[in-house]
Amino acid sequence: MSSPLSLDALRVLDAIDTKGSFSSAAESLYRVPSALTYTMKRLEDELDIKLFDRTGQRAVLTQAGQMVLEQGREILAATLRLEEAVRQLSTGWESSLVLAKDTVLSEDVLLNIIGEFTELGKQVSLSILDESLGGGWDALHSGRADIAVGVSKDLPKGEYQLTKIGEIEFVFVIGAGHPLANLSTAGSIISNETLLEYPSIVVADTSVTLAQRSSGIFNSRQVIRVPSMQSKIKAQTLGLGIGFIPKHMITDELQTGRLLIRKTQVSRPNQSLYMAWKKNAQGNALTWFIDKLSRADWGLSESN
Template sequence: MLPVISLDGLIVLDAIDKKGSFSAAAESLFRVPSALTYTIHKLESDLGVKLFERKGQRAELTSVGQLVLRQGREILVAATRLEDAVKQLETGWESTLTLAIDTVVPNLPLLKLIGEFTDLGKQVNINVREESLGGPWDALYSGRADIAIGVTGEVPTGQYQIAEIGTLEFVFAIMPGHSLAQFQHPIPSEALLQFPSIVVADSSTALAQRSSGLFDSRQIIRVPDMQTKIKAQQLGLGVGYLPKHLIREQLVNGSLVACEMEMPRPSQSLFIAWRKGCQGKAQSWFTERLPKCDWQI
C-alpha cells in the first residue's frame, strides 16, 4: 500500500502552522491560498481525519494534526538530509568516512582536524575506531576503514598510498621500587624471565595477528590498548616497553621509571595509509592534512 501523505502535503502543513494562516503560508511558499486549501483538503480526505480547525482568519491544528506535523517534520528533515547527501555524492563527497587510529597515536590531533572538517558544513558522517598492532592495516584491508593512522611494520606496496607521520621511540618503563629498577647497569634479557610481560592484543580480524615487543617472560598479560598497558605497568602487574611520547608525564612525576636494557627495542616509523583508486573528496581532504598534523610523537 502506497502512503497517502506526500512531502508536499507535509511542507504545506508545516508552513500553515508556522505562519498561522493559509494566506500567510501561501505567500511564504509563493503559491495562491486556494492551492494550499486544495492540498490540505486532499490530505484530510486521504487520511480520513480533520487536521485544522478554522477560527476566523487563523487555522489551528487539531490533536491529530499536531501528531501528523510532529512526525512529518522528522520526515521532512530526513528528506532534506537525503537530498543533500545525493547532491554531495554527485559532486564527489562521500556519505561516510571511517578512520582507524592505532592506540599508540594520540587522538587529540585527529579530533581537532575533525573539528575543522565539520566547519566545512559537508554532510559526511565520520567514524573513528581504535585499533592495535596490525589492526589499522587489517581495518584498511577488510574495508572497516578508509584511512589507517599509525600503521607500522612492513608496508605493502601497490594498492596503498602511505605518508609518514612520525617515529615511535620505546622506553622500558616500570613502577618505582620494582626489583629491576635496582640494576646499576643495563638489564640483561634473561632477568625479564622472572616477571610477567604486559602486551597489547592485536585487533586484527582478517590478517595474521602480530606480536610486538615480546620477550621471554614468566607470563604474558594481554590488554586491549596502550593506555591499559601503561596503567598495568604503573601498578606493577608486569613489565614491558612503552612509547616514550605517551609516558612523558609519568616519567616526570615518577609513577614510571625508565631502565636501560642490554637489547633496547628499535624505533619504528609510523604512517598513515589509504587505498588507491577509491578516493572521495572527504578522504582527499583528510589525507592531505593528516601528515601535516602535529602528532606529538
C-alpha cells in the same frame, strides 16, 4: 498505490504550523489559502483522520496532526540532507569517511584536524576507529576504513599508498611501586631471567581478517592483554606488569616519577609509522584528510 503523505503535503503542514495560519502559510509558499485548505482536507480524507480541530476561531492541530507534523519534519529534513548529499557527491565529496587510528597516536591531533574539516561545511559523515598493531591494515584490507594512520610497513601493501608520518622510540618502563623499582637502578641492566619473574603488559591486536601479531619481544611468566596503548600505560603505572612503551606517550609519567626507565638485555628498536590508503580510492574528503594527516605534528621522535 501512492501515499497521501507527499512531500508537498508535509511542507504545507509545516508552513501552517510555522506561520500560525493558512493565509500566512500560503503567502510564504506563494499560493492562495484555498489551495492549502484543499491539500490539508484531501490529506485528512485519505488518511481518514482529523489533522485540525476547526471548532474554534482558529484551526488547531489535533494529537494526530501533531504526530504527522513532527515525523513529517524529520522526513523533510532527511530529504534536504539527501538532496544536499547528492549535489555534494556530484562535485566529488563523499557521503562518509572512516579513519582508523592506531592507539600509539594522539587522539587530540586527529580531533583538531576533524574540527578544521567541519568548518568546510561539507556533509561528510566521519567515523574514527581505534586500532592496535595490525588493526589499521586490517581495517583497510577489509574495507572497514578509508585511511589508516599509524600503521607499520611490514604488512600487505601492493594496492596501498604509504607516506611516513614519524618514528616512535620505545623505552622499557616499570611503575614506581613495582618490585623491580627497588631491585634495579637507572644504570643497571635487567637480565632476561629477571624479566621472566613478572607479568608483561601487551596491547591486543585488533585485526579481524588478517593474522594477528604480538608486540611482546621478551618472555614473561604471565601475559596481560589490554585493548589499547593507553590501557597499557595505566596498567604499568599501577605496577601490574612491565614492558616497552612509546616514549612520547609517557612524558608526564616520566617527569613525575610514576614510571621509571630501565635498561634490559633485550632492546626494542625504533619503529617507523605510516599513513596508508588504497591507491584507487578517490574523493575530495579523502584527499583533504590525506594532506592534513600527513603534515600533522603527531609529537613523534621524527617527523616526515
